[in-house]
Amino acid sequence: MSPARSALLPVALVPVVVLLGVLAMGVVLPVAAPFGLRPALILAELALCAPAVLALALWRVAPGAGLGLRPLAARELALAAFSGAALWLASLGLMEIQAWLRPPPPGFIELFQRLHAMLRPKDALDALLSLAAIALAPAVCEELVFRGAALPSLARALGPASGVFASAFLFGFIHVDAVGGALSLYRVPFALSVGVGLGLLRLRKGGLGLAVAAHATLNAITFAAVPFTEPITGNTLPESNPLIGAVMLGVGVGLFALALRGLPRTTADSGTLSS
Numbered sequence: 001m002s003p004a005r006s007a008l009l010p011v012a013l014v015p016v017v018v019l020l021g022v023l024a025m026g027v028v029l030p031v032a033a034p035f036g037l038r039p040a041l042i043l044a045e046l047a048l049c050a051p052a053v054l055a056l057a058l059w060r061v062a063p064g065a066g067l068g069l070r071p072l073a074a075r076e077l078a079l080a081a082f083s084g085a086a087l088w089l090a091s092l093g094l095m096e097i098q099a100w101l102r103p104p105p106p107g108f109i110e111l112f113q114r115l116h117a118m119l120r121p122k123d124a125l126d127a128l129l130s131l132a133a134i135a136l137a138p139a140v141c142e143e144l145v146f147r148g149a150a151l152p153s154l155a156r157a158l159g160p161a162s163g164v165f166a167s168a169f170l171f172g173f174i175h176v177d178a179v180g181g182a183l184s185l186y187r188v189p190f191a192l193s194v195g196v197g198l199g200l201l202r203l204r205k206g207g208l209g210l211a212v213a214a215h216a217t218l219n220a221i222t223f224a225a226v227p228f229t230e231p232i233t234g235n236t237l238p239e240s241n242p243l244i245g246a247v248m249l250g251v252g253v254g255l256f257a258l259a260l261r262g263l264p265r266t267t268a269d270s271g272t273l274s275s
Contacts, residue, residue, distance in 0.1 A: 011157040013055055014150045018170050020051035021145060025174075037118050041133040045141040048174070052149040067148045068207025076263065080201070080210045083259040084217025087197045090252025091190050091218075096245030098189060107180040119223070134223045139216035146171045146195065147202040147211045160203055168195030194218065197256055204263050 009017075024047035032040035061067070072080070119134060121127035146167050155163030168191075175191035177184045198211040 008153045008156060009052075009055055009059055009061055009149050011153040013059075014153050015170070017051040017055050017149060018145065018173065021048040022174055024048060024050060037115075038129045038133040042137045045137040049141040049144045052145045056149055061149075067144075068202075068205070068209070070207050070209065072207075072209040072213070076205070076210060077213055079259050079262050080213035081217045083197070083201060083210070083256055084214035085221060086252050086255035086259060087194055087214060088218045088221045088252070090197075090249050090256060091194055093245045093248025093250070093252055094193055095190055096240055096248065097242050098186075100240035100242045100245065104186050105179055105182070105184050108177070108184060108186055111177070111179055116223070130223065131220055135216045135219040138219055139212045142171070142174070143198065143208055143212045143215055147198055148208050151199055151202055155203070164196055164199035164203065167199050168192050171195035171198075200260060201263075204260055204265060210263070 025044045028047040029040055029044040032043040035043075056067075119130045121130050150170060151163055151167040154166045157163070158166055172188040172191040172195060175187040177187060179186075194215075198215055201210045201214055202208065204210075
């Protein structure tokens with residue numbers, strides 16, 4: 001007999017669906033690689049969210065209540081895009097400070113330079129496919145897992161603040177990179193900070209749409225900015241400036257806070273997120 005319709009996924013299943021999703025990504029990515037990088041990245045994101053979607057379906061989590069899958073007004077979409085841009089600026093400042101404190105591991109820069117070179121569009125269709133692989137698919141799939149399935153359950157079990165940090169920690173887990181035969185945690189602080197911001201958007205509005213739109217905006221800006229950055233030879237970054245990094249971080253956080261205050265708080269999901 002199937003369980004009664006629920007507003008949340010059981011909290012014990014949260015780390016399970018995340019781990020299964022990461023393992024599924026690891027299996028799908030090399031298998032799908034012969035079809036091209038863009039399709040492989042999209043299929044890997046779908047694999048990441050598949051266990052969470054299956055668990056939500058098995059526990060009959062109502063999309064409207066548990067996930068808050070509702071359309072957004074134009075003002076909300078604009079504030080979501082603004083939030084994504086603010087998070088991009090803040091995370092760039094954080095990475096500038098991080099690079100000053102500790103340079104990236106050998107091979108890290110080359111890895112992402114090669115990735116972006118392979119995704120560089122040759123025409124309009126290529127650009128759309130690249131944005132789908134870099135911005136749209138990660139935004140939808142990752143938000144469904146971390147701010148959709150995970151955050152409400154964690155917030156109920158741990159409290160809203162701890163739930164946001166716990167979901168951000170899990171989000172950071174998928175940003176561990178394999179570089180030069182070793183695992184690198186270099187992107188984890190960036191992912192944690194972004195995860196906290198996206199979690200706050202989810203709690204503020206009670207729905208998933210704002211976090212998805214902000215996440216897609218952040219990734220799209222990152223991809224669009226690559227052609228305007230100087231090519232890096234070897235693994236040597238330009239000299240980092242912690243003062244500039246701190247200013248970017250502070251301005252980004254301030255702009256994000258303004259956007260968050262501009263969003264009306266929605267209480268429709270308060271029972272699912274904080275009870």
